[in-house]
Amino acid sequence: MADYNKADRLPAATMDTLHPQETTGEHRSTKRQCQNCGHYVTKQFVRVFGANDGSLYGCLSCLTLRDLREGGGKQP
Template sequence: MEYCLNCGSGVSGRFRRVFGDNNNRVNACLECASFRELQAGGAVSVAPVVQRDGR
């Protein structure tokens, strides 16, 4: 299992293929970003996503 590079939560291979970059790395997941942010490319963004709980 791989992990979100922003918060460390586990992400599935399918999630990485759909939302990840060309190397299937994700910089955000549903634990630290909204679905809308992910749809807009937030999982491949190089800028860190601010987690919802303020961390």
């Protein structure tokens, strides 16, 4: 176990405080929509099945899982 200096620790009140994040209105990015059918998809779905530039040309609403696994979401 490492030794910690009391000066290195943050006060308990600072550690437990939540700071709300401001939003600018719309929380769903157009990059997180299927370019084929317009359905919302998660960031992780785009990362796995989309193209390297963040675009997605197919989702589970308009393609089969087999087609997505074979790269169908990366091609227009």
